[in-house]
Amino acid sequence: MSAAPVLACLLREALPEAAVLDLGQPAWPVLPWWPGARCGLADAAALAPAEAALLRRFHQGPAGLPVLGLAGTADDDVPVVTDRPMLLVLDRLPPPALTPWLEAGAMILRRGRTEGMPPLPGPERGRIMLLGGSAARIERWDLLVPPEAVAPLFDRLHAAAHHLAASLGGSAGWQVGGRVASPSLASLGMLVMGPERVPPLAVPADALLHDLPEPASGAALPLGAARRVRLLLGGLPARPAWLRLRLRGADPARPPALFLDGGWLDQAQCRMEGETCVLEAPVRPRPDQTSIVGLALPEGAPPGLILLGLEVGP
């Protein structure tokens, strides 16, 4: 199992103000669990041309931002350094375009050990080792932060871990522990005891990357005249789950068709909860790629579908 969903939930609670850029290629592991996070490519040239063309279709938020690294001109977009704390999720060295972020002291989250990494631009950083997964299979991530932030951030992460454990089967199902070893080094573990548990995923429609012609401006994602849409989710755990979309404006007699990674989910069911149509299907995402959900109106179905949100869970 990947520890990314659990760690993303901890970090989100501990760093609610952070601006997040997930550069974990090819399947953004933090993106789904951090609505509003931006995704990008540390090495766009490593991507197959067809996959790059696919990802180039998507944009995000009211500004319609593309996947970072795929704009492809000399004026390629680079995120602006702001006053918000910045968190970069990496699985390789950061691209040169992000040097301003690093020089401004951005935090780094990286799967695996960081001891051997070349020095990063910017101020000195302390390290919080994050251990996730299960006792039988521990997965290590490192969080690099300013040294003065190690202890207070450890405390917030520790508290967040207890909150999350309580909401995911109770504290008996989890082993939570850790300590601050020095002013610049801490470790925190949150290991599942027994069956795997993944935090349920609920993404509001306006946080989804999509390929509609117009950016979303409100809380929902109206399809307008479009009869189909693709939604980029990021990396999901490779385990059986239910994919659930909440919609308004669907005709239950001619419900939209649901797709995952290009294939039709022919077991999808449609039910009404008041005015909301819930379209759901059993899925098993693939771990090696970013998951992409598709929604298509069949012939004769009325246009004007509105997506309210997306969930992946039991």
Next chain:
Amino acid sequence: MTDARNGLTVWTPLPPERNGIADYAHVLLGSLAAHYDCRAACDDWLGRAPDGIPVVDAALAHRDAGPRVLHQIGNNPGHGFVLRAMRRVPGVVTLHDPGLLYLYETAGEDAASIRAGMLAALPGLPAVYGRHQRELGLQTRANHLLFDLAGETLARSRAVIVHSEYARQRLRLVHGPDATAHVAVIPHFLPPATLPDRPAARARLGIGQEEFLVVTAGFATAAKRFDWLIEALDMACRAGAQLRWIHAGAERAEEYALSAAIAERPALAGCAGVTGYLDEAALDDHVAAADVLVNLRFPSTGESSGSLARAFAAGTCCIVSDTAAYAELPRDAVLQIPLTETVPLLARALLALAKAPARAAEIGERGRRYACAEMALPTVAARYRTVIEESLGRPVIAPPTAGPPPLLVVEAGPQLQARTVAAALAGRQGACRLLLAMPDLGALAQLTLDRPALLAELLPLGARLRAARVEAAPRAGLLLDLELGWPA
């Protein structure tokens, strides 16, 4: 040859799209399933494939595509997604129409890409027509005959399948033997289903068993020369032919106002009709009910005809133009009408056959026997497999990557000539950055004042300017983001 069940991904339009190639692909997929685990990659996610063959979103189909890939490309906007897939996932291409200019024009390809494609043409043409297109926006119908835009498909494909020797030779003439060495000819196939018998089809359509029925089929395009046919039918009727004509297909009034042209001929108006678009079953009924299927073409770029294959299967006598791929059909299997004196010759043929329908039936039977020998579906599928397997090792031009484009520097100045820029860009495809370097920004400003049309003068016909910005450092100049040749 492959013994195991290899996968094959086929990028293609599918029914219910109203597109003859969608119907072709549907049948072909069912037949290729005897050799491969097929899946269809379609822009219409709800497109219909044969039972057991999954349809996947064409934009995501690359993820599980193995080395065996087939693209079905025709000359209309419904194939834009196939063209784009071909660039990124190379494989074998079935080129249903060797002329692709209309596809490029209507599928969102930019003008510079089209001009780049026009460069492969008979000597002397591209410079003149390309300049007219860029500077005056001039685009004539002649362009569709003069420029086939097939160069990109040839270069990016492991093999190319066409349906006639004419199409192969036409490509060879324009693009040369090296660029077309991987072009194979596989004829159009006979429809797998048995066509309805003539009496039953006529009964369903309300056509008398003794009537002499002439049928035309498909979209009523200008190239199908309904102007000639109408005049010939009119002559035949005035000469005493008792016949009925049905166009089993939709009008394309922007190309040829068929109903209006029929209405202008009183002798014809009473015995002619246009059905509008038909589903497959209704089209089969019309073709099977016919004594004669007329399938004229001028000009022809070597395209194939699905309705002709249906007529062969039904044993219906076919009258075709003696040109392009139609000229390759055996002389005793069809009636070929020359392109000179077409109208009177066609009128005489129709008059003669209307008076002796048994002669039409004889020709139709010879056509059926020919098609059964050469166009049987299992034979065609086996030939596809051979081409696909033999193409696997053939290299193609690498698709451009998504990384930063290369930076080229040209020392600019008042004397900078287009040939200098052309030399710097020669042989490049895809994105690149070109810095027109100047000693300082003042000199750059002076240059642009002195030569206000600087970029139009300097950039080659096949270069698309995506962005431009002034650079102060590390070298002063004008930095151009360019897309060269075929798009990424």
